[in-house]
Amino acid sequence: MRAVRILLALLILHGSVAAANDTSRPPLADQVKAAFIFKFCSYIEWPPEIFSTPQSPIVIATFERDASMAHLLTETVRGRRVGERPVQVRTLSEHEVTEGIHVLYLGDDTRLVRSRIESVKGQPILIVTDLPRGLEFGSGINFRREDDRIRFDISLTAAQSNRLKISSRLLTVARQIEGAEP
Amino acid sequence: MNALFALSSIRHKLLVGVLLTTATALAILGAIFIIYDLGDYRDRLVEELTTQADLISLSSTAALEFEDRETAKQTLASLRLRPEILAAAIYDRNGNLFARYYASPAHIREIPVRAEQPSIGVDADTIRLFRPIYNDREIIGSVFMLAQSGVKERTFRVLLIFLSIAIVALAASTLLSSWLQARITSPIMEVTELARQVVNERNYNLRANRTTDDEIGFLIEAFNQMLSQIGLRTSELERSNSELAEQIHERSQAEKALSESEYRHRTLITTLSALTWRADAHGDFSATQTAWDSFTGQTPRSHAGRGWLQAVHPDDRELVSQLWNQACEESVAFKQVFRLWYAPGGEYRYVNFSAAPLIDPGGQTMEWMGIVDDIHERMQATEEVQRLNAELEHRVQERTAELENANRELESFSYSVSHDLRAPLRSIDGFSQALIEDYGDKLDEEAKEYLDRVRNGAQRMGRLIDDMLNLSRVSRMELVRRPLNLSEVAAELLNELRQSEPQRSVYTEIEPELLAYGDSRLVRVVLENLFSNAWKYTAKRDDAKIRFGQVEFEGRSYFFVRDNGAGFDMKYADRLFTPFQRLHDNREFPGTGVGLATVQRVIRRHGGRIWAESELDKGSTFYFTLTPSEELHHDKTPNSAG
Numbered sequence: 001m002r003a004v005r006i007l008l009a010l011l012i013l014h015g016s017v018a019a020a021n022d023t024s025r026p027p028l029a030d031q032v033k034a035a036f037i038f039k040f041c042s043y044i045e046w047p048p049e050i051f052s053t054p055q056s057p058i059v060i061a062t063f064e065r066d067a068s069m070a071h072l073l074t075e076t077v078r079g080r081r082v083g084e085r086p087v088q089v090r091t092l093s094e095h096e097v098t099e100g101i102h103v104l105y106l107g108d109d110t111r112l113v114r115s116r117i118e119s120v121k122g123q124p125i126l127i128v129t130d131l132p133r134g135l136e137f138g139s140g141i142n143f144r145r146e147d148d149r150i151r152f153d154i155s156l157t158a159a160q161s162n163r164l165k166i167s168s169r170l171l172t173v174a175r176q177i178e179g180a181e182p
Numbered sequence: 183m184n185a186l187f188a189l190s191s192i193r194h195k196l197l198v199g200v201l202l203t204t205a206t207a208l209a210i211l212g213a214i215f216i217i218y219d220l221g222d223y224r225d226r227l228v229e230e231l232t233t234q235a236d237l238i239s240l241s242s243t244a245a246l247e248f249e250d251r252e253t254a255k256q257t258l259a260s261l262r263l264r265p266e267i268l269a270a271a272i273y274d275r276n277g278n279l280f281a282r283y284y285a286s287p288a289h290i291r292e293i294p295v296r297a298e299q300p301s302i303g304v305d306a307d308t309i310r311l312f313r314p315i316y317n318d319r320e321i322i323g324s325v326f327m328l329a330q331s332g333v334k335e336r337t338f339r340v341l342l343i344f345l346s347i348a349i350v351a352l353a354a355s356t357l358l359s360s361w362l363q364a365r366i367t368s369p370i371m372e373v374t375e376l377a378r379q380v381v382n383e384r385n386y387n388l389r390a391n392r393t394t395d396d397e398i399g400f401l402i403e404a405f406n407q408m409l410s411q412i413g414l415r416t417s418e419l420e421r422s423n424s425e426l427a428e429q430i431h432e433r434s435q436a437e438k439a440l441s442e443s444e445y446r447h448r449t450l451i452t453t454l455s456a457l458t459w460r461a462d463a464h465g466d467f468s469a470t471q472t473a474w475d476s477f478t479g480q481t482p483r484s485h486a487g488r489g490w491l492q493a494v495h496p497d498d499r500e501l502v503s504q505l506w507n508q509a510c511e512e513s514v515a516f517k518q519v520f521r522l523w524y525a526p527g528g529e530y531r532y533v534n535f536s537a538a539p540l541i542d543p544g545g546q547t548m549e550w551m552g553i554v555d556d557i558h559e560r561m562q563a564t565e566e567v568q569r570l571n572a573e574l575e576h577r578v579q580e581r582t583a584e585l586e587n588a589n590r591e592l593e594s595f596s597y598s599v600s601h602d603l604r605a606p607l608r609s610i611d612g613f614s615q616a617l618i619e620d621y622g623d624k625l626d627e628e629a630k631e632y633l634d635r636v637r638n639g640a641q642r643m644g645r646l647i648d649d650m651l652n653l654s655r656v657s658r659m660e661l662v663r664r665p666l667n668l669s670e671v672a673a674e675l676l677n678e679l680r681q682s683e684p685q686r687s688v689y690t691e692i693e694p695e696l697l698a699y700g701d702s703r704l705v706r707v708v709l710e711n712l713f714s715n716a717w718k719y720t721a722k723r724d725d726a727k728i729r730f731g732q733v734e735f736e737g738r739s740y741f742f743v744r745d746n747g748a749g750f751d752m753k754y755a756d757r758l759f760t761p762f763q764r765l766h767d768n769r770e771f772p773g774t775g776v777g778l779a780t781v782q783r784v785i786r787r788h789g790g791r792i793w794a795e796s797e798l799d800k801g802s803t804f805y806f807t808l809t810p811s812e813e814l815h816h817d818k819t820p821n822s823a824g
Binding site: 036039042043082083149151152167169170172173 | 240241243244245247248249250253257317318
């Protein structure tokens with residue numbers, strides 16, 4: 001039973017990845033995550049004062065160790081805008097100050113994630129993680145795999161502490177929502 | 183029939199007109215209404231479904247972007263709350279079916295496998311919509327929706343409403359139309375009926391009632407005026423006709439009278455024994471005088487001008503000529519009797535020559551016309567009658583004179599005889615008496631009786647002579663009239679009679695104040711005679727009664743003397759007043775027979791009349807009056823001679 005389901009999911013994923021980008025080597029899941037990260041930008045509202053102009057870019061940042069993701073993101077956002085804003089991808093060095101960024105992908109390094117989240121705490125930055133129970137570390141959105149599909153959980157508590165507003169439409173597709181009002 | 187048909191046609195037209203108007207208005211209104219309503223309905227439908235699709239789009243953008251089919255399905259499932267939505271689907275950006283929804287499995291096949299171009303299609307039953315799903319101006323998929331359009335039901339409903347309105351409106355129109363008809367056609371009907379009546383009865387006094395002030399009212403008014411005009415004209419025409427007829431009648435009457443008159447005159451002239459002639463204004467005879475010429479033997483030449491006078495008797499000619507000239511000058515009718523030569527008989531004959539001038543309106547004499555009437559025989563007869571009359575008159579006068587003479591002689595003779603006879607009678611009576619008285623003792627009884635008889639005869643003769651003298655005196659005495667009281671005279675006379683025979687008992691009754699106007703001596707003679715007769719003829723009655731009074735007959739009053747004596751037979755009544763005629767034996771009732779004759783003569787001299795009524799043994803009544811009567815011919819008593 002389970003075998004059949006996996007087989008089916010693999011077939012579908014394979015088909016869809018092949019249709020999206022047949023030249024890419026990186027795993028399909030990462031491509032989907034990159035695309036999701038870009039799409040999140042549309043549903044997040046940052047405090048307006050952090051943008052100097054309406055055309056100021058939205059900056060998505062990764063650390064060097066997630067360079068593959070940075071690469072995928074760069075591919076994804078090329079030529080695309082969120083509203084009037086262009087989207088830029090910046091790769092941060094290990095100790096680089098996290099200033100002028102709006103989305104920070106932290107990947108799955110559990111050790112680093114905690115310190116990084118601590119370092120940007122209070123800043124209007126959407127932190128996206130890909131950890132089991134990632135929200136407990138303080139991230140805003142945490143990917144999860146469900147039936148071979150990429151899904152995500154959202155923490156409204158984290159978002160609010162970082163002064164971010166998350167669209168309710170995004171909430172409808174989230175699997176778990178932490179901090180939601182009862 | 184035609185009128186009714188025409189009217190029903192008007193009614194029909196009115197109804198059709200009103201209904202057509204209403205129907206047209208309704209149709210236009212209805213069409214606009216339906217088109218508008220359906221358009222509006224469709225717009226609302228589309229708007230609603232679009233909104234619905236947009237809502238679905240909005241709530242499924244995240245699901246699409248993050249490829250969350252479950253969430254999309256759940257979003258679509260919320261459409262269960264909208265039962266009119268039959269099916270819905272969401273396609274991804276590649277046009278592949280992403281999630282779908284259907285109200286019932288029957289609608290599964292309505293959902294396309296691939297996305298289509300954005301479109302909205304509405305048909306009678308369904309509305310079908312494809313709409314792109316945007317996220318941040320980027321098409322990320324499309325939404326499909328299929329819903330019940332309800333256009334058919336809506337159309338039915340709107341049509342039903344409209345039809346109901348139409349029915350109500352048409353019914354109202356019909357009502358309105360019938361009201362209009364009543365307002366329009368009934369006055370017209372009335373006028374039509376009136377017109378028919380006018381045509382049939384030729385009665386132009388009929389009038390229509392004006393009930394409204396609109397054009398029909400005006401029409402009726404005009405109709406009435408027209409009628410009165412026609413009536414006026416007709417009556418004028420009739421009057422003029424009747425005048426004409428009357429004139430024609432009068433003229434024909436006049437012509438008839440003229441022809442009758444002409445005929446009468448022609449007949450008169452042809453049947454007249456008289457001849458006619460004509461003369462000009464100056465009295466000269468005109469050329470042709472056939473009748474004249476044949477009478478007088480003259481010719482047109484000889485009678486021309488005043489030549490006709492030559493036919494007149496020479497003794498008359500001068501007078502006739504003068505009178506004719508005078509008549510011609512004065513232009514007055516002329517009439518003259520003269521002698522005219524009558525050629526066929528060869529003698530002059532008397533003619534009545536009459537002429538009349540014909541005068542024109544200017545008063546000028548145009549001509550003379552005349553007739554000559556032969557009155558010769560008549561003239562001769564008249565002359566003979568006149569001659570005979572004169573002769574008769576002459577002889578009557580002669581006889582009357584002779585009779586008067588004889589009468590006078592007779593009267594004087596009888597008077598003298600009576601007078602002269604009295605002396606010898608007196609000597610006969612006187613000497614007879616002397617003989618009896620002086621020589622009575624020497625005479626025997628027989629001689630005495632003879633002498634008594636001589637004396638009786640002499641005395642009777644003396645009385646007779648007295649009566650006759652009386653009668654003659656009554657006739658000759660002059661009347662001296664004065665008012666008399668007859669009652670007093672009667673009382674006096676009856677008293678004398680009572681004294682002369684005191685042994686008799688007679689009941690007398692005299693009406694008082696019986697007044698008369700007459701000669702006292704003669705009236706006394708009358709009463710004396712009547713009362714002595716009554717006294718005498720009641721001698722044999724024990725209950726003798728004499729009445730003197732007055733009665734009224736036919737408006738006149740008469741005196742009467744009534745007794746209940748011997749009376750007489752009425753068949754001898756005509757001899758009662760004749761002298762010497764007696765109805766009773768002299769030995770029974772002695773008398774001379776002159777008394778009543780004397781009475782009658784006195785009464786006649788007064789101008790009155792007397793008559794008697796009687797019955798044998800019952801008595802007599804003598805009625806008389808002393809005043810002249812206008813009705814002398816009613817005198818019943820016969821005239822006594824002398």
